[in-house]
Amino acid sequence: MYKLKFVLIGSMLTLLVNVILISPPTIQAAELNDRSLAISNSAVSGISIYNFTFTLPDTTNIGSIGFLFCTEPLAVENCITPSNIDVSHATLISQSGETGFAITEQDTNMILISRTPAGTNAEQVQYIFSNITNPSYPPQTYFVRISTYTSDDGTGSNTDFGAVATSTATGVYINTQVPPILDFCVGLVITGNCSTAIGYFIQFGDFSTLRTASATSMMEAGTNAKSGIIITVNGTTMTSGNYVINNLTLQTPSIIGTSQFGLNLRANTNPIVGSDPIAGSTIPNAAYDVPNQYQFNSGDVVAYAPGPTNLTKLTVSYIVNISTSQTVGIYDSTLTYICTASF
Amino acid sequence: MKKLLSNLTRLIYGFTAAFLLAGIVSEFLPVQLVQANPLQISSRSLTITSSANGTISTDIAGNPQNPGSGGNGVKTGETFSFILPQAGDIGSIDFLYCTTPLPGTACTAPTGLDASHVSSVVNQTGWTDTGGTIFILSAATTNDLKVYRVTPGSESNTSTPVTMTFGGTSSSYITNPTTSNTTFFVRITLYSDNAFSNPVDLGTVASSTATQVNITAKVQEELAFSVGTTVTPPGASCIPFSDNGALQLGDTNGVLSPVLAYDGHSYFRVSTNATHGLTVEYSGNTLTNGGNSITAIGTTAANSVPGTPQFGLAIDSSDTESGSGYSFNYLVASTSPTNYSLGAGTITSGGSAYFAFTATSMTTPQLVASSPSIIVCDTGSVRYLGNIAFATPAGIYTTTITYIAVPTY
Secondary structure (H helix, E strand, O other): OHHHHHHHHHHHHHHHHHHHHHOOOOOOOEEOEEEEEEEOOOOOOOEEEEEEEEEOOOOOOEEEEEEEEEOOOOOOOOOOOOOOOEOOOOEEEEEEOOOOOEEEEEEOOEEEEEEEEEOOOOOEEEEEEEEEEOOOOOOOEEEEEEEEEOOOOOOOOOOEEEEEEEEOOOOEEEEEEEOOOEEEEEEOEEOOOHHHEEOOOOOOOOOEOOEOEEEEEEEEEEEOOOOOEEEEEEEOOOEEOOEEOOEOOOOEOOOOOOOEEEEEOOOEEOOEEOOOOEOOOOEEOHHHOOOOOEEOOOOOEEEEEOOOEEEEEEEEEEEEEOOOOOOOOOOEOOEEEEEEEOO | OHHHHHHHHHHHHHHHHHHHHHHHHHHHHHHHHHOOOOEEOEEEEEEEOOOOOOOOOEOOOOOEOOOOOOOOOOOEEEEEEEEOOOOEEEEEEEEEEEOOOOOOOOOOOOOOOEOOOOOOEEEEEOOOOEOOOOEEEEEEEOOEEEEEEEEEEEEOOOOOOEEEEEEOOOOOOEEOOOOOOOEEEEEEEEEOOOOOOOEEEEEEEEEEOOOOOOOOOOOOOOEEEEEEOOOOOOOOOOOOOOOOOEEEOOOOOOEOOOOOOEEEEEEEEEEEOOOOOEEEEEEOOOOEEOOEEOOEOEEEEEEOOOOOOEEEEEEOOOOOHHHOOOEOOOOEEOOOOOOOOOOOOOOOOOOOOEEEEOHHHHOOOEEEEEEOOOEEEEEEEEEEEEEOOOOOOOEEEEEEEEEEEEEEO
């Protein structure tokens, strides 16, 4: 009986010694330094890339690194998973510093990357994961607990530890409207936009059979109408009572000594008058688009834009010639330009 | 004869009594005068600079503690204070460290206590020193300090404390007992001579080592980041924005114009204890409507040109909103690689405000502000610019800009 007691006591002592010797020493985890988490998208429930960067504090072997997503950062606290976060489909798309890792385990709030345990250089490391679903509403701050292990499966005491914080945030939803736009104006001079249009009265002075009378007016048009605009000229040729100066029904050059009233939208040399269109994409209609060729028919399309056009400055050149038989009188005319947009 | 015998007997008794009395006087009176029982010093105390045990010289975090400070039990200082019970010569004093207090009993040195490194008397106060010199160190052994006067002086101060201070420096110190919560005693004996021969006063003081209270606390990583379009004051607690982030850009109906620039503001508010600072980035597309979009200004900041499609953003330092808007005390608006710091100013044609925006931020968030340190509570005002051309297709244009806070701990 005494022998049995001694054997039992001896066995217990042996077991105690073994436990003391074999139990791993308690190691105080060092802190991961300069640690940050940059996410590509802070939208609630957004799909984001998570970029972890930190510096290893020592050269202890690392076989695995755990990333645990929680509502609180402290390792001593139970990890509560941020609402509806999902890292189970994350992919390790980049790694630097300590490399050779692959995802070996993951669920909704945990990723473990592993490799064959190897020494480190106490260096900065970076691990980037894609396809992580952010927590759902409301916007919130949440944390990722990062732990390094010497084992390749996340078992045992962690060697180093550090938490990083990030936050979802309300996005700024900007809403605005671009209205249908048609900006059209007529004047004798337009130096800027339509607010600068001035003048409406052209004074030719005395006509002569020996020279061509000429003058200009201007138009400016811009639109975001998908089908563009057409600009027509409307009115009569110059008249004095029942007497008229003939309008040019077809494109015709200016001929001194003949009765002519016509216009075009180009820079001319005979006579020297007018200017080509400036800016935008509104262009003269073919009948009014040839320098030194003039025409006037009421209702004619003088310019158009096939689609949206920024402001185009159009210069209308008028020429008047008279023959020796032109009856004396005061000749006048009122021309109206109409711009029609098709949205 | 009988009377003679009686007188003789009286004489013998008288001589005997006289002899005995003379003997008593001659044998005992001189001794009583020279070796009178020492009187007890009063109001005595020992003040130690540290009660940490004699193995401790760092705090729980391993930070060295200065000699003579509360956390250093290896190198302590001690000050004895007491009131003399009587006037008279004092020539030397003995401070004997023991585990028990009673003078005259055997003294066992407290375990680990070591006074041998005391090299001098640091301070002495209250002594009158009449006719004598100040006390100097005579000897310092493991558990005994002895001081003496080269010339004994007379002390007349019996009403206020006298003090004697030792150690407390890196080179002169007393090491506490090496066990925490250990009481130890110092038996103090004052001698009238400077040879530690004639004790006149004595007393014992007690002190104790004590277990240090190691307080460990962790301040967890903190980040509070919010975004909104309705300005609310931060208050004392850096109250986050809580609106839905909707922003209508344009006139009162949210309509843009080819001849007039429009702007709008959103806000972000952030606080963090990230010691290595924080960056604020944005991510998003330009304003789009199906396949149509309003051109993003790009990474080179530009001013407003009404009539030209432009979408951009910048930090508006002028939008303080009476303290609820822009308030950067830690953050600084980014100026590189793209300058987002010039959102204040006019947005008329060629105005003084500059904006930038790149749609590549959708995949690579763009830096708009950063802080190199912690942020108590900063609010950023982001100003958006919208311009269109006459030819900008009609429609409702939208985008969602997300802001990202990246702290580094």
